[in-house]
Amino acid sequence: MIKISKFIGPATLLALAVAAATPAVAKDYTQFGIEKDLPGTCSYEATDAKDYSGRSLNVITHAIPVIGEPTALHAEQFAALTGAEVNVVHVPFGDLFQRIMIPFQSDQNAYDVLFYASLWIGDFNRFLEPVPQKYIDSTGMSDVTDSFTGVATWNGEMIQYPMDGDRHYLKYRTDIFDNAEVQAKFLADTGSALTVPETWEDYNQVAAYFNNRDWDGDGELNYGSAEVAKRDDLMFSAFISRAAPYAKHPDVKGGFFFDLETMEPLINSPGFVRGLKLFVDAQKSFPPGGNNFGLGDEIFSFGGGQTLMSYSWDDAYVQANQKDSRIRNMVAAAPLPGAGEVWNRDTGTWDTFSTPNRAPYMTWGWSSAVSQMSEEKEMAFDFLCFFANEANAKNDLQIGRFGVNPYRNEHLDVDFWKGQGWEDKTAESYVSTLSDMEESQNRVFDLRVPGVSQFMSSMANGVAEAMAGQKSAQDALDGVAKEWAEITERIGKDRLRAAYANVVKLEDNEG
Amino acid sequence: MLSSKHFFLLPALLTLVAIILFPLLFTVRVSFSSWDVFQSGLDFIGGRNYVRVFEDDRFWQSLQRLSLLSIMSVSLQYTLGFALALAVWKQVRGGRLLRVLFLIPMMTTPVVMSVIWRTVFHESLGPVNDILSAFGVGPVPWLSSATGAFISVLIVEVWQWTPFMFLLLLAGLVSLPKEPYLAAAIDGAGTWRTFWQVTFPLMAPITIGALIIRLIEASKIMDTVYVLTSGGPGTATETSSYYIYIRGLRDFQIGYSAALSLVYLVIMIISLTIIAKLLLRTLVGKDE
Numbered sequence: 001m002i003k004i005s006k007f008i009g010p011a012t013l014l015a016l017a018v019a020a021a022t023p024a025v026a027k028d029y030t031q032f033g034i035e036k037d038l039p040g041t042c043s044y045e046a047t048d049a050k051d052y053s054g055r056s057l058n059v060i061t062h063a064i065p066v067i068g069e070p071t072a073l074h075a076e077q078f079a080a081l082t083g084a085e086v087n088v089v090h091v092p093f094g095d096l097f098q099r100i101m102i103p104f105q106s107d108q109n110a111y112d113v114l115f116y117a118s119l120w121i122g123d124f125n126r127f128l129e130p131v132p133q134k135y136i137d138s139t140g141m142s143d144v145t146d147s148f149t150g151v152a153t154w155n156g157e158m159i160q161y162p163m164d165g166d167r168h169y170l171k172y173r174t175d176i177f178d179n180a181e182v183q184a185k186f187l188a189d190t191g192s193a194l195t196v197p198e199t200w201e202d203y204n205q206v207a208a209y210f211n212n213r214d215w216d217g218d219g220e221l222n223y224g225s226a227e228v229a230k231r232d233d234l235m236f237s238a239f240i241s242r243a244a245p246y247a248k249h250p251d252v253k254g255g256f257f258f259d260l261e262t263m264e265p266l267i268n269s270p271g272f273v274r275g276l277k278l279f280v281d282a283q284k285s286f287p288p289g290g291n292n293f294g295l296g297d298e299i300f301s302f303g304g305g306q307t308l309m310s311y312s313w314d315d316a317y318v319q320a321n322q323k324d325s326r327i328r329n330m331v332a333a334a335p336l337p338g339a340g341e342v343w344n345r346d347t348g349t350w351d352t353f354s355t356p357n358r359a360p361y362m363t364w365g366w367s368s369a370v371s372q373m374s375e376e377k378e379m380a381f382d383f384l385c386f387f388a389n390e391a392n393a394k395n396d397l398q399i400g401r402f403g404v405n406p407y408r409n410e411h412l413d414v415d416f417w418k419g420q421g422w423e424d425k426t427a428e429s430y431v432s433t434l435s436d437m438e439e440s441q442n443r444v445f446d447l448r449v450p451g452v453s454q455f456m457s458s459m460a461n462g463v464a465e466a467m468a469g470q471k472s473a474q475d476a477l478d479g480v481a482k483e484w485a486e487i488t489e490r491i492g493k494d495r496l497r498a499a500y501a502n503v504v505k506l507e508d509n510e511g
Numbered sequence: 512m513l514s515s516k517h518f519f520l521l522p523a524l525l526t527l528v529a530i531i532l533f534p535l536l537f538t539v540r541v542s543f544s545s546w547d548v549f550q551s552g553l554d555f556i557g558g559r560n561y562v563r564v565f566e567d568d569r570f571w572q573s574l575q576r577l578s579l580l581s582i583m584s585v586s587l588q589y590t591l592g593f594a595l596a597l598a599v600w601k602q603v604r605g606g607r608l609l610r611v612l613f614l615i616p617m618m619t620t621p622v623v624m625s626v627i628w629r630t631v632f633h634e635s636l637g638p639v640n641d642i643l644s645a646f647g648v649g650p651v652p653w654l655s656s657a658t659g660a661f662i663s664v665l666i667v668e669v670w671q672w673t674p675f676m677f678l679l680l681l682a683g684l685v686s687l688p689k690e691p692y693l694a695a696a697i698d699g700a701g702t703w704r705t706f707w708q709v710t711f712p713l714m715a716p717i718t719i720g721a722l723i724i725r726l727i728e729a730s731k732i733m734d735t736v737y738v739l740t741s742g743g744p745g746t747a748t749e750t751s752s753y754y755i756y757i758r759g760l761r762d763f764q765i766g767y768s769a770a771l772s773l774v775y776l777v778i779m780i781i782s783l784t785i786i787a788k789l790l791l792r793t794l795v796g797k798d799e
Contacts, residue, residue, distance in 0.1 A: 094737075098760050105551030123548050123763075223635075231743040232757070288650040289634025291744060292660075297633075306635065450549040454762040461569075461746065468657060468745030491549050 032077050034391045041138035042385035044081065052379050053083030059383075060100060061115035063090045066403035067164070067366045070396050071115055074387040081386075084379060097453065100124065104371075112374035113383060118151050118367035119446035121160060122499050123453075128159040129370040135161070135381050140388050143408040145438050147362050150506045151445070159369060161384040163393070165407025166365030168241045168336055169433050170203075171302060171317050172196060172309045174425060175330040176215055197337045198356045200242055200278045203309065207285035210308045218305075224285030226293060226301035226310040231464035233294035234312075236456045237363045239463045240444065241311055242282075243275025244359035245339035250442040252346050253508045257447050257455075259345070260504050263493045265484040267459065268477035270350070271343030276466055276473040283467065291467055303327075311336055313364070317430065318400035321422055329422065332429040335436060336360060360437040361444045366403060406434055445506050449499040451491050458483040542769035548762070560770035569746065570754055570771060574778065577750040580661070581729040584668040588725060589718070591669065592676025597706075600684045610681070617674035625738035628667045629654070632739075657747035660740045664748050667735050672728070676721055683717030684710070715794040723787050730779055751775050 029037045029044040037044040061071040068090045075086040089111070091099045096116055103110035104127040116124070135141060136158055144152075144162045152160035176182055177194060186194040190209060197203035207224025215222050228238045247256065247269060254260045257267060266272070283291050287306055290297075295312065302310035303319030305327040310316055320331045338356030368387070370380040386392070396404040397411060398420060406412055412435050417427035437443065447455055462480035465471045471479070488496055504510075542560055544553045564570060595613055599606045616624070631637050632653035643649040652659045691713065695705045733752040736742055742749035742757075755775065759768030 094760065098763060101548065101763060230741055231745075232741040232761070287635040288640065289632075289637075289652065289655045292634075292654040292740065294741075300636075451547070451762075453548070454764065457757060457762055464743050465745045468743065468747060470657075470745040470747075490545075490547065495549065 029391075032080075033073075034395050036391065038390035038394070040140055040390040041135075042140065042382065042389040044077075044386075044389070044391065047078065047382065047386045047389075048081045050082045050382060052382075055376060055379060056085040056087060057113060057376055057379055057383060058111045059086060059088045059113040059115070060096075060111040061088060061090060062096060062366075063092045065401040067115050070387070070392075070399075070402045070404060074392060075383070078383050078386050082379075082382075084383075086383070097123075107373070109371065109373040109375065111371055112376050112380040113368065113370055115366060115368045118160060118164075118166075118365045119363075119448050119452055121151075121154055121367070122447075122449040122502075123451070124369065125154045125159055127372055129372045129374065129377055129380075131158040131161055131370075132381060135385055138385055140385065140390055140393065140408070143410055145407060145409055145412075147438055147443070147506075148365070148407045151362065151365065152367065154502055160367040161369060161381070161388065162407055163368050163384070163388040164366040164404050165411075166313050166363060166405055167434070167437055168237060168311055168313065168361045168363055169437070170197070170309065170311045170334040170336055171320070171331055172334065173216075173327065173330055174332045175327075176210070176308060177332075182215070196332075196334045197309070199340050200245070200275070200337045201340070203337045204278055204282050204285065207282060207309060211285040215308070216305060220306075222305075223287040223290070223301075223307045224309065225282055226287065226290060226298045226307040226316075227279075227282065228293060228295050228298050228312055229279075229283070229286070229291045229467060230294040230297075231460050232457070234364070235463065236460045237361070238312065239276065239279055239459070240363065241336050241361045242279045243272045244361050244444045245337070245342065245357045246274045247271025247343055248357075248359035248442055248444050248507075249342045249344050249346075249351065250357060252344055253504075255500070255504050256444055256507055257503075258488075258496075258500055260497060260500060263488055263497050263500070265481040265488070266345065267484060268474070268481040269343055269345060271345075273473050273477055274339075274341075274343070276463060276477060279463070280466055280473060314405045315400060315403070321420075321426055322400065323421065329426050332425050333433040334429060335433055357442070358440065359442050359444050360440045362437070363446055365405075365407075412438075441509050443507060445503050447500075448503050449491075449496055451487055451496075454487050455484060458487070538769045538773060541766055542773050544766045546765040546769075547767075548764070556766070560767050561774070563767060564770050564774050567771075569749070570751065572746065573749045573751045573754040574775070576746075576748070577730060577732070577752075578782075580665065580668070580732065580750065581726055584665055584672070585722060585725045585729050587665070587669045588673045588676045589680075589722060591673045592721075593680050593714075595673070595677045596681040596684055597710075600681060613677050614674045616671050617678070619671070621671060621734045622738055624671060625667060625735045628663070628670075628735075629739050632663050654740055655744055657744055660744060660748045664732075664735055664739055667739065668729065668732065671735075672725060676725060679717060679721040679724070680714065683714050683721075687713050712794075719787065719790045719794060722790060723783060726783060726786065727779070 026037065027045055027048070032044065059071060059075060062068040064072065072088050075088045078084060079086045097120060100111070100114055100116060101123065104124070141162070145165065148162045148165045149158070152158050152162045177196060183194045186209065190205070194206070197206055203225070210222065211224035212221055214220060228234050247266070255266065258265055286293070287301055293301065295315070298310060298312055299316040299319055301307050302316040303325065317331065317333060319325065320327050321329065335358055338358040339353070340356055341350045341352055342357045344351045368384050370377055370384070374380050393404070393408065393411070396402045397406065412431050414427050414431045417430060418424070446452070449455070459480050462476040466473045466476035540553060543555055543557065545556045546553065599609050631639055634640055634650050634653055634655060639653065640650045643651060653663045654660050687710070691709045692705065695709050700708065731752050732750055733756060736748055736750055736753045737756070740748045742753050755768050755771045758764045758771060
């Protein structure tokens with residue numbers, strides 16, 4: 001009779017040997033809506049190993065959609081993985097700033113985690129907890145591009161947690177620009193070749209030529225340009241995109257919006273005035289009602305095939321290339337147009353450039369942070385690290401309405417975008433445009449200082465007055481400059497200068 | 512001397528203090544501070560915010576615009592509301608259904624309706640210009656020209672609030688005594704004469720009440736402007752309440768916006784009191 005006990009020892013050894021030789025089977029996290037978990041510091045697996053049962057996290061974010069939607073999604077996932085209770089408060093954009101600021105100013109620990117517009121760092125910085133080194137060293141963070149690391153940094157310290165990357169660039173219809181027949185007709189009619197606009201003057205000229213024509217043959221009129229021109233609806237970003245190449249001289253350091261030394265506003269300098277004049281002139285190529293277009297209208301107009309060109313964030317580009325879009329793969333990206341003449345404030349003259357001066361504008365973008373008052377800082381940072389982990393970031397990028405755009409080097413991968421069904425030119429032009437912006441030495445960033453909303457609201461009002469014909473470009477910007485000087489006075493020049501130095505550092509590539 | 516019965520007043524008194532007096536007094540206190548995005552807390556800067564209000568051209572221009580908009584919209588609402596109330600006052604077929612239909616705009620949420628109207632007025636994609644183009648008209652710059660935007664805001668306001676006027680005036684008409692009408696009929700007065708010499712004078716107290724209530728509401732117009740035009744193009748539709756919203760909630764100039772609000776409140780109280788007195792004198796013939 002064979003004794004079973006004799007087999008137990010060898011069988012156990014064999015089982016252990018087999019187990020050791022077989023690679024561990026990765027846990028399946030596809031029930032969370034991701035394709036697969038990706039390795040990284042804050043992967044699903046790493047987060048799953050944490051236990052925050054019985055603890056809670058309060059998060060404030062934008063209303064659904066845009067960043068509110070991924071916040072809700074990742075909060076739910078984080079809660080399921082760690083056992084934490086994550087309470088998410090969704091607030092409309094118009095209320096978001098004050099809903100964060102009032103508790104800060106009144107020393108209330110209302111929220112542990114905050115999602116907000118990255119340019120508010122100038123106001124919020126003194127209330128934010130610096131990102132601990134272990135998260136700075138995390139796999140996801142080390143791949144964040146230099147620009148967006150800079151956007152998250154204040155006085156040399158990272159205080160915002162990067163989870164989005166925004167910038168303005170040009171979008172245009174390739175079925176028109178690459179059409180030989182159209183090119184020939186454009187040449188015959190205008191005497192110049194049809195090329196992707198190199199300057200804003202070119203842009204206006206091409207937009208005017210194609211305005212009010214049915215160039216896509218669908219029986220409906222098409223228009224030249226869709227732009228965000230509605231006051232108080234991010235129009236300030238559109239204006240800065242247009243003015244930047246005329247006002248941001250690559251050889252002049254020390255401030256774009258202000259002269260850092262004197263803190264005198266530069267907003268009414270000839271470069272900005274030229275940009276505004278061209279913005280006003282461009283209105284004639286807008287679709288009917290285009291000077292009341294907010295961001296949603298701009299996305300809809302270009303993404304829906306109504307207009308030939310547009311410039312703003314990625315949303316219109318993504319919408320134009322969605323599976324159900326009738327202009328899918330008929331669009332390409334390019335750098336924002338530049339300027340042949342640039343105002344040199346050091347010499348007080350216009351300098352001529354044989355190759356147009358470009359001034360890529362890294363504007364806006366969602367960001368996140370942890371409040372200094374939070375009693376759950378570690379869990380809060382773990383949540384943000386999980387939110388932005390490799391699998392979530394890739395997933396979020398693919399969903400246009402989430403408002404998450406490339407901010408890591410790995411996102412600037414042509415193959416990834418081709419994998420979304422984008423054809424070569426659509427994917428390559430997109431990636432090369434975004435990558436070149438990262439390399440640029442003449443970038444413009446938002447005015448990230450205390451009271452940024454006051455400065456931008458004043459600018460938007462002045463620009464809107466000029467756009468509506470209530471004032472000339474010069475008069476409107478003189479009015480803005482006067483108001484900026486008053487705001488500066490109220491904030492205090494030194495306080496403003498100290499904050500603005502952070503922006504100048506980024507723009508002068510010293511950061 | 513206080514007795515136990517006075518304690519029954521306490522809940523009402525406390526409620527009054529909590530919801531009216533405290534916020535008002537707090538706003539007064541805030542208006543004397545420099546509370547701003549970079550300066551938290553209630554410091555004391557004297558009347559500096561008030562001096563700034565009187566130098567703020569944009570605020571005064573927005574107030575003029577608001578006055579024009581309020582007077583025009585309330586006048587139109589009154590005229591239309593009265594006409595509709597008269598139409599369904601007498602027994603007409605389907606009168607009950609019409610009454611309900613007329614009230615629908617008032618029951619909708621202003622922000623939601625403004626979004627819908629914004630789509631309706633969309634100059635290239637909206638239905639209004641589409642319909643007009645079938646008659647060879649347009650495109651009309653509903654929201655992109657100063658006049659168009661002002662008229663669009665006016666249309667939405669009139670559409671939304673005429674039912675309220677209709678409701679008040681219809682209630683008034685229903686409560687009118689029958690005897691003056693019998694007397695007028697015996698005297699051989701026609702419809703037109705009966706209206707001007709019987710209905711209109713009898714409705715004067717209700718008219719005054721309705722106009723004042725609507726003027727108070729109309730002077731607070733904010734959501735329609737916010738959604739429809741954001742105050743633009745330029746500053747063509749920027750009203751006082753929208754301007755105060757920008758300064759207070761967008762710019763986070765809490766102290767200054769408190770001063771703006773209080774100046775605005777005082778102006779409203781004075782002007783509405785004057786309007787009420789004038790209406791009384793004109794419509795009722797006495798100053799009560």
